[in-house]
Amino acid sequence: MNTQSKAINLADKLATFDDHWQPRTVATFNGHDIMVVKVKGEFVWHHHDDTDDLFLVLSGRIRIELRDRNIELGPGELFVVPRGVEHRPVAVEEAHVMLIEPTGTPNTGDADTAARRQVI
Amino acid sequence: MNTQSKAINLADKLATFDDHWQPRTVATFNGHDIMVVKVKGEFVWHHHDDTDDLFLVLSGRIRIELRDRNIELGPGELFVVPRGVEHRPVAVEEAHVMLIEPTGTPNTGDADTAARRQVI
Numbered sequence: 674m675n676t677q678s679k680a681i682n683l684a685d686k687l688a689t690f691d692d693h694w695q696p697r698t699v700a701t702f703n704g705h706d707i708m709v710v711k712v713k714g715e716f717v718w719h720h721h722d723d724t725d726d727l728f729l730v731l732s733g734r735i736r737i738e739l740r741d742r743n744i745e746l747g748p749g750e751l752f753v754v755p756r757g758v759e760h761r762p763v764a765v766e767e768a769h770v771m772l773i774e775p776t777g778t779p780n781t782g783d784a785d786t787a788a789r790r791q792v793i
Numbered sequence: 794m795n796t797q798s799k800a801i802n803l804a805d806k807l808a809t810f811d812d813h814w815q816p817r818t819v820a821t822f823n824g825h826d827i828m829v830v831k832v833k834g835e836f837v838w839h840h841h842d843d844t845d846d847l848f849l850v851l852s853g854r855i856r857i858e859l860r861d862r863n864i865e866l867g868p869g870e871l872f873v874v875p876r877g878v879e880h881r882p883v884a885v886e887e888a889h890v891m892l893i894e895p896t897g898t899p900n901t902g903d904a905d906t907a908a909r910r911q912v913i
Contacts, residue, residue, distance in 0.1 A: 680870045702845045702873050725822045750800045
């Protein structure tokens with residue numbers, strides 16, 4: 674992938690699309706996809722049996738709802754949802770987020786409903 | 794580690810130390826350390842045989858020198874140095890960077906000269 678040979682500007686990548694909850698892969702790292710995504714509204718409750726789930730907010734605010742509490746994240750803040758833990762990301766206003774997951778991880782925790790992998 | 798149970802503010806973590814080239818682990822993710830580091834000046838040429846090396850600039854600017862070219866990175870820009878590739882990070886002025894590497898990876902590529910692991 675040619676993105677691997679140069680600097681990757683996350684804001685420039687985010688400027689190339691407008692849809693929500695459709696992550697774009699901007700680089701790969703040790704078998705993982707580094708992704709950016711625009712989010713707004715409520716995602717589905719889900720979990721990943723085999724991977725932790727890293728969220729780093731780039732702009733805006735998100736709330737990661739867990740079954741026992743909520744995690745509020747603003748720009749420059751990150752949270753790792755441990756594997757197996759049910760969670761639901763929510764954004765009242767549009768927010769921009771960097772995600773890291775093993776390549777091929779379904780974003781909904783379910784291959785049937787997951788967004789397709791898009792490399793930009 | 795209790796940092797796993799709450800939002801992690803990268804700027805707050807960076808404000809807790811002043812030294813350079815001494816990464817602090819702020820979270821763990823799939824066997825990797827998520828680290829923040831302050832850098833200034835020239836690091837050593839090194840490589841990692843067994844891992845890619847992810848740099849995400851949070852503030853300031855860095856240059857990742859490779860043997861055949863340089864990669865310039867500013868805030869919100871990332872670069873993944875592929876495993877085995879020699880590189881030298883350089884920062885003319887202090888810069889703040891997020892790093893991801895498998896837990897235990899020596900930052901110099903050499904256990905004898907590496908910074909010790911510090912979890913904050």
